Amino acid sequence: MLFASAVFLVFIISYYLTVKFRNIDSIPIGFETILILIFSFYYLYEEMNDSSTLFIYSKYTFWVIIGIVLYLAGSFFIYIFAGSFLTKTEIREYWFITNIFTIIKNIFFCIGILIHTKPSKNKLNYHLDLSSLN
DSSP states (O other): OHHHHHHHHHHHHHHHHHOOOOSOOHHHHHHHHHHHHHHHHHHHHHHHHOTTOSOGGGSHHHHHHHHHHHHHHHHHHHHHHHHHTOOHHHHHHHHHHHHHHHHHHHHHHHHHHHHHHSOOSSSOOOOOOGGGGO
């Protein structure tokens, strides 16, 4: 992960120093999206292999990662085509797709926040008075 992050940082710095872009620059967006999707799937893979959690969907991080993955996967091609192939009229015509995935992402974020703020049932809040056992 550190190596991929370092490569991405070098790529972005060199790209922005050498290329002048117009509206939306699709090459860094595509590279960034693919990298974040790889990191997200790797995180989900590690969570699935973790035996301490019985249900992965009981963790708030699952809902945040799923929201990010759905948003990036759903808006990936809009951002890629917006920089090079689509006119401003076509961008406005198809931009509602990105808005739909933004709403879905925010719903998953809200579910994650609700799960994070809900008290865990695994914690036992019993106070035992051991002196009464004598």
